[in-house]
Amino acid sequence: MTHVAPKPQHDDELLEYRLALRLGPVHARQRLGIEREFESRLVDPGGHFCHVEKWYSLHGLIRGCLRLSGLLGRAESNARRMRTVEHRFVLPHLPEAFEGFRILHLTDLHVDMDAPMLEAIIQHVEGIDYDLCVLTGDYRKLTWGPIEASLEGMRRLRRVLRGTPLAVLGNHDSIRMLPPLEDMGYQVLLNEHTAIERDGNHLYVAGVDDAHFYKVDNLQRAAEGIPNGKATLLLSHTPEIWRQAAHAGYDLFLCGHTHGGQICLPGGIPVLLDADCPRFVGKGPWQHAGMQGYTSCGAGTSMVHARLNCPPEVNLHTLTRGTG
Known part of the structure; x- marks a missing residue:
């Protein structure tokens, strides 16, 4: 007699059931468990701040320094001035059919951070010609709490x-976002x-997952x-994971997370990464070790909606065999 799993009765049960089917029970339990544990505390067992945006004095310090220097208005305006940064990757073993293949790379969108910023991203992206869109995480403003605005x-x-855009999740993204993102038509790759x-x-x-x-x-599983x-x-x-990825044999590595520093010294030198x-x-x-990589400065902002000497960017990467 075949055993049929009972149908989930509550939203939390339905989420866990769907995630277990999608990711496997171990990955689903691990990601959900860590997320719930981190949401309940400010500092993790290793002494690291789990949610730096909960440290409101840091927000105030950054904004206060920008305001005192007379740069706050400029920095906020900078954050909405999207630009396209193009890069060319040469892969001699690239199949000829992919010569000139263009990849639109979006990252660190934090779409619920600032409505005009999101509108600027949307309008900018509409005018770009590409073959594939990839997104490398951090779609939510906070690392905890509701997900509705970001969705x-x-x-x-x-x-x-x-x-079909290909995406991964970032450290700001809840695993609860996975089913609705896939329902929208994003293909989310989590160690796949x-x-x-x-x-x-x-x-x-x-x-890979965050x-x-x-x-x-999990590079091996991916x-x-x-x-x-x-x-x-x-x-x-x-x-x-740049070193591990290079020795795993990947040709190209696209990522974000750092925002390029977001608040930089003249010349684009990051104060912090x-x-x-x-x-x-x-x-x-x-x-590194035969692998080419690109770390995008990202299109959005985190903690404080401001950028100095580090404009927001969407990236257009072109693949070529390098012949001719």
């Missing part, structure tokens, strides 16, 4: 994105991969089933 912002953005097909050739795109806050990334020698792209919210990694992977293009 509505992602729903508005989805209406202007062509094709998918194959983009052109004329019988493939580009493999893998994505490696910064939740530490639930790569399972990818044939050796094929062109591969890894999506991660944070650059912090909220990531446990060297500065050479903290912003813009970089390389």
